Amino acid sequence: MSSQRTGPSPTSPTSPSRRPGHAASGSSTAVVAADQVTRRFGSVVALDDVSLTVEPGELVGLLGPNGAGKSTLLSLISGQRKPDAGTVRLFGGDPRDARSRVGLGLTPQETGLPATLKVREVVDFVGGHYPGPIPTAQLLDQFGLGELADRQTGAMSGGQKRRLAVALSLVGRPRVVLLDEPTTGLDVGARQALWDAIRTYHGEGGTVLLTSHYLEEVQALAERVVVIDEGVVRADDSLDGILRRVSLRRVLVRSSADLSARPGVVRSERRDDRGKQELYTPDADALVRDLVTSGVDFRDLEIRGASLEEAFEQMVAGDSRKVSAPADSPGSRSADSSTEDAR
Numbered sequence: 001m002s003s004q005r006t007g008p009s010p011t012s013p014t015s016p017s018r019r020p021g022h023a024a025s026g027s028s029t030a031v032v033a034a035d036q037v038t039r040r041f042g043s044v045v046a047l048d049d050v051s052l053t054v055e056p057g058e059l060v061g062l063l064g065p066n067g068a069g070k071s072t073l074l075s076l077i078s079g080q081r082k083p084d085a086g087t088v089r090l091f092g093g094d095p096r097d098a099r100s101r102v103g104l105g106l107t108p109q110e111t112g113l114p115a116t117l118k119v120r121e122v123v124d125f126v127g128g129h130y131p132g133p134i135p136t137a138q139l140l141d142q143f144g145l146g147e148l149a150d151r152q153t154g155a156m157s158g159g160q161k162r163r164l165a166v167a168l169s170l171v172g173r174p175r176v177v178l179l180d181e182p183t184t185g186l187d188v189g190a191r192q193a194l195w196d197a198i199r200t201y202h203g204e205g206g207t208v209l210l211t212s213h214y215l216e217e218v219q220a221l222a223e224r225v226v227v228i229d230e231g232v233v234r235a236d237d238s239l240d241g242i243l244r245r246v247s248l249r250r251v252l253v254r255s256s257a258d259l260s261a262r263p264g265v266v267r268s269e270r271r272d273d274r275g276k277q278e279l280y281t282p283d284a285d286a287l288v289r290d291l292v293t294s295g296v297d298f299r300d301l302e303i304r305g306a307s308l309e310e311a312f313e314q315m316v317a318g319d320s321r322k323v324s325a326p327a328d329s330p331g332s333r334s335a336d337s338s339t340e341d342a343r
């Protein structure tokens with residue numbers, strides 16, 4: 001991966017004052033400030049009183065399952081939609097005002113590339129809208145697309161198109177990029193290359209807000225993680241803080257007793273009707289000690305690590321307080337059924 005500059009101008013701020021866990025903006029320098037934002041589509045509440053501040057130089061991962069509201073939030077920040085309630089600021093201005101979007105790069109979830117244009121022509125075209133774009137050859141090299149410069153975009157693979165889409169978000173040397181699932185459809189090598197490009201951009205002072213379904217992706221890149229589910233921010237913390245919340249162990253055991261209320265059990269499931277139970281706990285050793293000393297009957301004990309993915313699923317599956325105890329998780333709502341675009 002090239003170490004050549006792809007990021008913001010040398011005058012861009014590079015030392016963020018991060019405030020994980022704090023949402024509404026009190027900072028006049030915030031790149032993004034969403035304050036108590038609600039956005040509905042007909043009867044669907046896509047975002048419910050969401051507040052989020054991103055300071056210069058932060059790399060924030062927005063993590064959540066399908067339909068959580070991630071893309072909707074990015075569309076408000078990029079000025080494509082407006083909130084029904086609350087305010088959104090981009091570089092201190094209204095993102096629907098084009099002047100506020102100078103310095104914004106965006107890779108939407110789906111990108112339409114003109115099929116008959118060559119790769120280099122698309123980069124030239126998009127770069128031509130900016131005062132000091134990254135030279136096309138340099139950008140294509142950085143994204144491993146140099147050999148495809150003369151190929152029509154219609155003849156690119158899905159993964160190659162995705163890389164080009166992310167490259168295009170950086171061509172104008174933005175100060176912030178919004179990346180909506182940047183590595184969807186990429187193989188392992190391409191994903192790593194793209195992560196490198198994002199790290200390089202961030203390392204040079206760029207601000208990044210990226211969405212993903214994948215904890216691994218956010219773990220690989222982000223310093224701060226915002227977990228969103230059903231339009232509600234469930235957690236906003238440093239990466240370490242989030243990982244601590246999801247570091248559960250899984251204890252599989254057979255017992256005639258119901259063990260779901262044993263000390264330290266934060267969640268349990270019955271695996272069959274012969275007493276097999278799956279118990280989630282942050283401290284498996286303590287749970288085993290409790291089982292032994294309490295005299296409760298049990299057998300077939302197994303202890304496994306809960307994968308991060310599993311733990312995250314619990315965190316967003318409705319009762320996040322049991323797992324992660326975020327301070328103030330509002331209740332959940334149903335969110336489906338409308339197709340209205342109430343822009």
Ligand SMILES: Nc1ncnc2c1ncn2[C@@H]1O[C@H](COP(=O)(O)OP(=O)(O)OP(=O)(O)O)[C@@H](O)[C@H]1O
Binds near residue numbers: 044
């Ligand atoms: N144009 C629209 N019309 C109607 N409903 C919409 C529209 N856009 C989004 N929604 C709904 O708003 C909710 C949030 O959608 P959004 O696309 O923001 O979620 P997401 O977290 O980005 O999901 P995914 O990870 O699947 O992309 C969903 O229930 C979705 O169906």
